[in-house]
Amino acid sequence: MDRIVVVGGGLAGGRTVVELREQGFSxxxxLVGAEEHRPYDRPPLSKAVLSGRTDDTTLPFDLDGVELLLGRHATGLRPGVLETDGGPIEFDGLVLATGAAPVRLPGSADQRVLRTIDDARALRETLRPGARLVVVGAGxxxxxxxxxxxxHxxxxxxxxxxxxxxxxxGPVVGGHTVPWYAAAGIDLRLGAAVAQIRSDGVELAGGEFLPADAVVVxxxxxxxxxxxxxSGLQLDRGVVVDEWMSAVPGADAGGAGGYRPGSVVGAGDCTxxxxxxxxxxxxxEHWECAQESPRVAVATLLRTLAGGQPSSESPDDIYNPVPYFWSQQFGRMIQFxxxxxxxxxxxxxxxxxxxAPPGAKKAPGWSAGWFAPDGRLVALATVARPLDMVAGRRMLLADAAPDVAKFSDLDIALKELAPQPV
Ligand SMILES: Cc1cc2nc3c(=O)[nH]c(=O)nc-3n(C[C@H](O)[C@H](O)[C@H](O)COP(=O)(O)OP(=O)(O)OC[C@H]3O[C@@H](n4cnc5c(N)ncnc54)[C@H](O)[C@@H]3O)c2cc1C
Structure with a gap:
């Protein structure tokens, strides 16, 4: 086994390189990455980069000794060969980590999206006092x-x-964020379909035109x-991988489609x-998946390239997380x-x-739990209550069924509600 090729130079691609070395691959x-940048972090783009608090979110990964092919696009794949716009690259093992790209709406090419650091820097220049911005999508x-x-x-x-x-x-929890927009002086239009994005604004389905200096979709x-x-690999809004993050050949590829089982794995948003x-x-499509899934993908790849089986029943070898996400908006930390x-x-x-009570700057936080009919907590959203999330994630992992009356009592710390496996 000589060469492992990683496609995609984002968080998942960068973490893959780190894992390859940490798991003993010598x-x-x-690393083939379409962007000119070394792997960088995206969550700060809509937080610290837009606000001007930082301009560089490069991830501190040790890429010494790694052949970096930046500004290079993978264009196709067949067993043992990655096609790129700079020529083919042979591999013994391949990691697919090409992430996700923002959806654009019909209409003007001037519509902006926020995915890359270049997008964030350009948008920051537009967000000057007095400018008019229309944002399509309250996600x-x-x-x-x-x-x-x-x-600003x-x-x-x-x-x-x-x-x-x-x-x-869901509409109940999402609905409780509506007043945050008004408090920030934002005109929030709900149930408003976009007919067309124009270079000078947005036309709504009802005919109203919202003029704008910039439109962010x-x-x-x-x-x-x-x-x-x-490629012969199965795709289903993402590259289909099993619980070991090993890519699954398409049915029409016949057998393994020429791919050695376990020699092509995926990680992060693209899977x-x-x-x-x-x-x-x-x-x-969340940060933690891109951060954690490379460990399992790399273990699978190295195990199979060393002659073992792609599958393994060790819990550490299976990617089986409770999904987690956070966001910072309107001065609040939301976790889910x-x-x-x-x-x-x-x-x-x-x-x-x-x-907010008199003298306090902020309103108190709150949380929302989703309970299955058998009493298990199956999801949790927290607003400015990070300790609820710490305890809640333990409950979710343990399939706990906390007492609902105690759960809703803010005087009881969630950590006091011991996990009760069903
Ligand atoms: C503005 C913003 C804010 C976010 N905030 C949060 C947050 O607060 N919390 C949270 O949990 N998540 C957040 N996320 C999501 C999180 O950043 C992503 O889940 C994570 O970046 C995914 O990492 P990835 O490596 O899988 O994909 P990406 O980061 O998309 O990296 C994939 C890389 O592959 C490259 N590529 C694509 N196609 C090719 C090709 N054919 N050849 C070569 N290279 C290719 C892309 O150019 C890209 O550089 C945010 C995302 C954005 C954009």
């Missing part, structure tokens, strides 16, 4: 961009097609895997991985973990409508 590593990115723009005296309108912001958290991302379409915990395929089911019951902990 052969050649090539995570939209809310964070709106937060910073409003704080930009006139912000947020257009959301759904009935509440943060639809990923934050309506989600799609895994960046179109370049794998004729659609099989979850044993939830017994379904998962797509989680787990996976609510359609039959979950929502239980609030604290009062989301409470205002």
């Amino acid at each position: 052969g050649a590593i090539t 995570w990115i939209g809310a964070e961009v709106a937060t910073h723009a409003a704080a 005296e930009v006139a912000v309108t947020v257009v959301e097609a759904g009935a509440s912001p943060l639809l990923a958290l 934050g309506v989600g991302v799609r895994p960046d895997v179109s370049w794998l379409e004729s 659609a991985w099989w979850s044993r915990r939830y017994e379904r395929r998962m797509r989680v 973990a787990g996976l609510p089911g359609p039959d979950s019951t929502l239980v609030l902990r604290g009062d989301p409508t409470a205002v």
Whole structure:
């Protein structure tokens, strides 16, 4: 085994290189990345970079001895060979870590997205006091961009097609964030469909035109895997990988499609991985997945390249997390973990409508738990209550069924609710 090629120079790609060395791989590593930058962190882009607190989020990964092919695009894949716009590269093992790309809307090419550090730097230049900004989408990115723009005296309108912001958290929890927009001086339009993005603003489906100096579209991302379409690997809104993060050949590829099983693995946003915990395929475009999944992907790759099996029943060898995400918006830290089911019951902990008491700068925090019919806590959202999240994540991992009355009592610390496995 001589050469492992990593495609994608983001967090997952960079973490893969670190894991390869930490797990004892001493052969050649090539990192192929479409961006000109070394791996950098994206969460600060919509937080510290937009606000001007920092301009450099390069990750402190040791890439010594790694062949860095930056500004290079992978264009295709066949067994043992990665095609790139700079020529083919042979490999013994391959890690797919090409992340995700923002969805754009029909209309003007001037619409902005926020995915790269170059996007963030350019957007920061536009967010001058007095400028008019329309943000399409009141999801995570939209809310964070709106937060910073409003704080910089930009006139912000947020257009959301759904009935509440943060639809990923459901209408009740998302609905409790509506007043945050008004308090920040933002014009939030809910249930507003966009007809067209124009270079000078946004036309709504009802005919209203919202003039803008800049339009930021934050309506989600799609895994960046179109370049794998004729690879013979299975794609399903992401490269399909099993619980060991090993890429699964497509049915029409026949057998392993020529790929040695376990020799192509995936990590991070570009993957659609099989979850044993939830017994379904998962797509989680969040930082922690890109941070943690490379460990499992690399272990699988090295195990199989050393002659072992791609599968292993050791719990450490299986990627089986409870998904976790955080966001900072309107002066609040929001954290979310787990996976609510359609039959979950929502239980609030604290009062989301409470205002800051006299003398205090901020309103008190609150949390929301989703409970399965059998009493298990299956998901938790916290607003400015990080200790709830620490305890809650332990409960989620342990399949705990905390007492609902105690859960909703803010006088009881969540850590006191001992996990009760079902
Ligand atoms: C502005 C912003 C804020 C965020 N905030 C949070 C947050 O607060 N909390 C949270 O949990 N998550 C957050 N995220 C999400 C988190 O940053 C991502 O989940 C994480 O960056 C994914 O890492 P990745 O390495 O899988 O993919 P990426 O970071 O997308 O990296 C993939 C890399 O592969 C490159 N690439 C793509 N195609 C090719 C190709 N064909 N050939 C070569 N290279 C290619 C891309 O250019 C990119 O550099 C945020 C994301 C953004 C953009």
